[in-house]
Amino acid sequence: MLPIKPLKWIAFILSSLPLLILILGIINFINLGPNIVEAVLHRTGNTSLNLLMIVLVLPLMAKHTLFRNFIVLSRMLGLFSFFYAGLHLCVYLFIDRNMSILSIQDDLSVGPTSWQE
Amino acid sequence: MSKTWSQKLKIKQFKDFEVTPENLFKNRRALLKSAVALGLLPSRSYGHVADIEGYRPWDQESPGILNSYEDITNYNNFYEFGLDKADPARYSHTLETHPWQVEISGLTNKPGVYDLEEIIQSMQLEERIYKLRCVEAWSMIVPWIGFPLGSFLNQFEPHTNATFVQFFTLYDTDMMPGQRSRVLDWPYREGLTMEEAMHPLSFLATGLYGKTLPNQNGAPIRLVVPWKYGFKSIKSIVKIVFTDQKPLTSWNQANAREYGFYSNVNPNVSHPRWSQAYERVLGQGFFTPRVPTEMFNGYGEQVAHLYDGLDLQINY
Numbered sequence: 001m002l003p004i005k006p007l008k009w010i011a012f013i014l015s016s017l018p019l020l021i022l023i024l025g026i027i028n029f030i031n032l033g034p035n036i037v038e039a040v041l042h043r044t045g046n047t048s049l050n051l052l053m054i055v056l057v058l059p060l061m062a063k064h065t066l067f068r069n070f071i072v073l074s075r076m077l078g079l080f081s082f083f084y085a086g087l088h089l090c091v092y093l094f095i096d097r098n099m100s101i102l103s104i105q106d107d108l109s110v111g112p113t114s115w116q117e
Numbered sequence: 118m119s120k121t122w123s124q125k126l127k128i129k130q131f132k133d134f135e136v137t138p139e140n141l142f143k144n145r146r147a148l149l150k151s152a153v154a155l156g157l158l159p160s161r162s163y164g165h166v167a168d169i170e171g172y173r174p175w176d177q178e179s180p181g182i183l184n185s186y187e188d189i190t191n192y193n194n195f196y197e198f199g200l201d202k203a204d205p206a207r208y209s210h211t212l213e214t215h216p217w218q219v220e221i222s223g224l225t226n227k228p229g230v231y232d233l234e235e236i237i238q239s240m241q242l243e244e245r246i247y248k249l250r251c252v253e254a255w256s257m258i259v260p261w262i263g264f265p266l267g268s269f270l271n272q273f274e275p276h277t278n279a280t281f282v283q284f285f286t287l288y289d290t291d292m293m294p295g296q297r298s299r300v301l302d303w304p305y306r307e308g309l310t311m312e313e314a315m316h317p318l319s320f321l322a323t324g325l326y327g328k329t330l331p332n333q334n335g336a337p338i339r340l341v342v343p344w345k346y347g348f349k350s351i352k353s354i355v356k357i358v359f360t361d362q363k364p365l366t367s368w369n370q371a372n373a374r375e376y377g378f379y380s381n382v383n384p385n386v387s388h389p390r391w392s393q394a395y396e397r398v399l400g401q402g403f404f405t406p407r408v409p410t411e412m413f414n415g416y417g418e419q420v421a422h423l424y425d426g427l428d429l430q431i432n433y
Contacts, residue, residue, distance in 0.1 A: 026403045033202070034188035034399040035255060096397075098406040 004072050011073045015080040018047040019087075037096050041088060048084035051077050165215075166328040172242035172262050180248040180415060184257040184400045186326045192399060193333045194251065195352060196300055197286065197293035204295075205333035212292045212353065214337040223283075223359035226274035233337055237323055239272075240264035245320050245341070250382045250396060250414045252346035254407075257399045261341050262324035267315040275311070275359045283308045283364035284340060285356035301367050307340065307351035308364035308378065312423055318343055318416060321354075344416040346380045377433040381424070382414035386433045 002010075022040055025032035032039040055078045062071040195205040198212075217233040242262055250256045270282065288304035290296045296303045313319060320341040323330060330336040335352025342349050348368055358364070368376035375389050384394045395407040413420050424432075 028402075034184065034192045034257070035202075035397065036403045037397065038255075040403070095403065096407070 002069070004069055007069065008073065008076065011076060015051065015077060018043060018084070037091065040091050041096060044084045044088035044091060048081050048088060051081035051084065055081060166331050168328055169242065169262055169324045172244055172324075172327075175244040175246045175260065177246075179246045179258065181258045181398065182400075183246070183260060188400045189257060189259055189325060190331050190333055192257075194253075194347065195295075195333060195335070197295040197303075197305070197353075198333070199295050200300065206331075208294065209332035211294065212287075212332045212336065214332065214353075217337045217355075219338065219354060220356040221273050221358075222356070224276040224279035224361060225359050226276070227272070236269070240269065242323070245322075247320070247341060247343040248414055249341075249343065249347050249350070250410065252348055252376070252380070252388060252393075254391060254393060254395065254410075255397045255399055256414075260326055261320060261322040262327065263320055263322035263338075263341070265317060266319040266321050266340065267317065269321055270314060270357070270359075273359075278361050279359035280311050281308055281360050281362065281364050282311060282314045283358040283360055284351045284354050285358075286351055287353050287355045301371055305351060305367045306365060306370075307349055308366050309342065309349075310423075311359075313342070316420060316423065318419055344381060344413040344420045346382060348376070349380050379424075379429075379432050381420075381429065381433075382410060383412060383429055383433065384410040385412075386430060 021030065022032075022043060024030045025036060025039065032043075055074055058071050058074050058077075061067045191206045192202045193205040194202065195209065198205040198208045218230050219233055219236065220230045222228045242264060244260055244262050246258065246260045248256055248258050284307045286305035287293065288296065309319070320343075321338055322335075322341045323338050325331075325334060330339065335350075338354050339352040340350045340354065349366075363378060366376075366378060368380075369378055382393075387393055393410055396410045397407050398405070411417070
């Protein structure tokens with residue numbers, strides 16, 4: 001079993017990697033495809049959900065496997081999940097919709113699911 | 118000491134140790150190739166594209182800044198090769214486009230199966246820089262090469278009672294593995310009214326950016342109807358039918374509430390799941406905002422008369 005301190009550092013670095021990729025993509029250092037905003041929206045959303053899944057699995061791992069000390073990562077990974085969800089919302093509001101209330105209203109008025117796009 | 122010619126021209130002189138030995142850079146290329154093979158680097162497949170000679174270049178104003186060849190060939194909706202935008206570029210190498218035949222049938226004096234090579238040789242190729250507006254609210258500017266649909270169809274002398282044209286994509290689950298999934302009722306089908314098909318803007322493309330079409334963009338021949346949403350511009354056409362009945366089209370059949378037969382670009386009629394009022398122009402930076410969508414994708418002056426007296430809220 002890994003001691004707790006390096007475990008936390010590894011988790012921190014791994015959880016920060018998606019953010020690093022996004023920043024490199026936004027400054028055009030790596031290629032995220034022709035639709036950067038869509039790529040950033042998809043990546044932040046997916047990362048947030050993936051981290052949430054991991055957080056939900058941690059208690060089960062602690063109970064049924066040998067990775068008992070992984071439970072100490074719950075708070076950090078939960079915060080990371082929240083952070084990526086927040087980024088996702090901010091990119092939608094301020095970048096994708098450019099804070100245009102009209103455009104957001106228009107998007108919401110047509111129905112509850114705008115997921116495809 | 119007199120100066121050598123390269124010193125006079127101020128060309129940088131490389132010392133021996135600065136030049137990468139040939140065997141080293143060959144190794145590097147082999148390394149890159151194996152990285153691609155292992156999936157560590159993205160492969161960019163353009164199939165066998167060839168340069169097109171002797172086409173008439175576009176002499177009018179471009180509707181915007183041209184998107185790069187890389188953008189146009191790596192962000193495609195072509196469900197025959199997968200649902201992700203990058204899938205067609207990755208997986209369309211299975212499509213074999215030589216030889217290729219197009220069947221013309223229905224209400225025409227000259228039905229038959231025609232060789233694409235002969236068709237292309239008989240047409241004067243020209244360039245058309247069009248804006249492509251996807252139903253998913255993004256757009257790009259593409260320099261197509263091909264010939265007008267109307268003059269092509271007229272060669273086959275359609276009957277006067279032929280009021281619609283229907284198009285079919287190839288159906289071949291080996292060459293188009295995406296057709297094994299049931300996302301759509303294959304083969305992909307599209308249709309236009311005869312008036313729309315005869316409009317001078319309607320175009321059959323066989324190339325883009327001075328080269329023949331890469332598979333992911335609908336090789337070897339595809340439709341381009343710039344005032345309609347992109348999915349109307351059917352790819353890899355094998356069959357064209359003249360008919361007097363409104364033809365079934367794939368997306369309309371899959372979901373009639375979301376995709377109409379006409380599918381003209383219209384900022385005032387929302388898709389049931391998202392607004393069509395704005396679009397994202399691809400290839401722009403992260404901080405570039407969306408732009409308002411234009412009626413008929415900006416081609417209203419030329420095509421609006423086709424829909425006089427038609428309620429576009431109902432006939433979307």
